[in-house]
Amino acid sequence: MxxxxxxxxxxxxxxxxxxxxxxxxxxxxxxxxxxxxxxxxxxxxxxxxxxxxxxxxxxxxxxxxxxxxxxxxxxxxxxxxxxxxxxxxxxxxxxxxxxxGNGFSLQGSKGKDILFIAGGVGLAPLRSAIDYVHHFRKKYGEVQIFYGDKRPSCLLFQRCRDRWSKYFDMYSICEVAEPGWTGEEGLVTDLMDKVSLDIKNSAAFLCGPPVMYKFVVVELKDIGFADQDIYLSLERRMECGIGKCRRCNVGNKFVCEDGPVFSYDEIGDYTDKET
CATH class of the missing domain: 2.40.30.10 (Translation factors)
Incomplete structure (x- = not known):
C-alpha cells in the first residue's frame, strides 16, 4: 500500500x-x-x-x-x-x-507438520493460515486442526470446515452439546491426545481466548513441542496498528509492530498476564 x-x-x-x-x-x-x-x-x-x-x-x-x-x-x-x-x-x-504487524511463520514452517488450534472467534485469523497451507499443500507435511467453541451454533466457517476435513485431519469440539450435534463434547485441550504428528518436525499455531493459551501451551510442551515452534496470536491486544499509542506492549515488545503473532520463546514469561 x-x-x-x-x-x-x-x-x-x-x-x-x-x-x-x-x-x-x-x-x-x-x-x-x-x-x-x-x-x-x-x-x-x-x-x-x-x-x-x-x-x-x-x-x-x-x-x-x-x-x-x-x-x-x-x-x-x-x-x-x-x-x-x-x-x-x-x-x-x-x-x-x-x-x-507480523503474521504466522508459514514460510519458515515449510516441510514441517502443522497443528492449528483455535478457540472461538480465534479461528478467523487462523482461517487465513489454513487456507494458505491448503493452497500450497505440497510444501507442508501432515496437518491437524483442533477447533473448540462453547456450543455448535457458535462454530464458524461451516463451508470451510467441510472443505478442510477432506484434506486435513480436523476435529471440532464444543463445551455444551445441542440437538443434532454428533461431534466431541468438552474443551479444546481434550483433543490433545489426538495429536499424531512428528513433534520434532512440527509447528503449532494458536489463536483463541488468553485462558486457552495457558492450558494448551502446557499440553504442547508436555508432548515435546519446543518453545520456538509454538506460535500464538495476541490479536486481542491490538490498538493503533503502528506502535504509537504504546498500549499494546507485552514486556519490551509491541503487539502492533512485533506481533500480533509471537513464538512462545519470545513472550512465554508474559502469557499468564494475558489471562
Missing part, C-alpha cells in the same frame, strides 16, 4: 455472510484498483477498519493472501464500531488502513 501508514482508503462491502449469532464475515474491496493490487499481507496480519463519525477498530484478516481482488474480515459485534458496521448493507463503504 502507500507509504503513509495513517491514511485509510475507501473500501466497498461486496458481500456479508452470517457465520453465527453476532458474528459476520465481510468481503471487501478497495475502490481504487491500484490500492487493491498493492494490498499484500501474510496470514495473521491485521487492518484498521473505520466508519466515518464512529471510530476505528483493529481486525485480523481472515482470508488467504492467495485470493485476488478482495479480502475478508470476520467480525464479532462488540462495541460502537462493530455495532455500526452490523447496521450496514452490501454496497456500503468503509475505510481501511493497513495491513499491519
Amino acid at each position: 502507500e507509504s503513509n501508514p495513517y491514511i485509510p482508503y475507501p473500501a466497498e462491502i461486496l458481500e456479508i455472510s452470517q457465520e453465527s449469532p453476532g458474528i459476520k464475515t465481510y468481503t471487501l474491496r478497495f475502490e481504487d484498483d491500484k490500492i487493491q493490487e498493492k494490498f499484500n499481507f501474510n496470514p495473521g496480519m491485521f487492518v484498521q477498519l473505520s466508519i466515518a463519525g464512529v471510530g476505528e477498530v483493529p481486525i485480523s484478516i481472515s482470508s488467504s493472501p492467495t485470493v485476488d481482488g478482495s479480502f475478508e474480515l470476520c467480525i464479532e459485534k462488540k462495541g460502537r464500531v462493530t455495532s455500526a458496521l452490523f447496521d450496514m448493507d452490501e454496497g456500503s463503504k468503509v475505510l481501511v488502513r493497513g495491513p499491519y
Whole structure:
C-alpha cells in the first residue's frame, strides 16, 4: 500500500455472510484498483477498519493472501464500531488502513507438520493460515486442526470446515452439546491426545481466548513441542496498528509492530498476564 501508514482508503462491502449469532464475515474491496493490487499481507496480519463519525477498530484478516481482488474480515459485534458496521448493507463503504504487524511463520514452517488450534472467534485469523497451507499443500507435511467453541451454533466457517476435513485431519469440539450435534463434547485441550504428528518436525499455531493459551501451551510442551515452534496470536491486544499509542506492549515488545503473532520463546514469561 502507500507509504503513509495513517491514511485509510475507501473500501466497498461486496458481500456479508452470517457465520453465527453476532458474528459476520465481510468481503471487501478497495475502490481504487491500484490500492487493491498493492494490498499484500501474510496470514495473521491485521487492518484498521473505520466508519466515518464512529471510530476505528483493529481486525485480523481472515482470508488467504492467495485470493485476488478482495479480502475478508470476520467480525464479532462488540462495541460502537462493530455495532455500526452490523447496521450496514452490501454496497456500503468503509475505510481501511493497513495491513499491519507480523503474521504466522508459514514460510519458515515449510516441510514441517502443522497443528492449528483455535478457540472461538480465534479461528478467523487462523482461517487465513489454513487456507494458505491448503493452497500450497505440497510444501507442508501432515496437518491437524483442533477447533473448540462453547456450543455448535457458535462454530464458524461451516463451508470451510467441510472443505478442510477432506484434506486435513480436523476435529471440532464444543463445551455444551445441542440437538443434532454428533461431534466431541468438552474443551479444546481434550483433543490433545489426538495429536499424531512428528513433534520434532512440527509447528503449532494458536489463536483463541488468553485462558486457552495457558492450558494448551502446557499440553504442547508436555508432548515435546519446543518453545520456538509454538506460535500464538495476541490479536486481542491490538490498538493503533503502528506502535504509537504504546498500549499494546507485552514486556519490551509491541503487539502492533512485533506481533500480533509471537513464538512462545519470545513472550512465554508474559502469557499468564494475558489471562
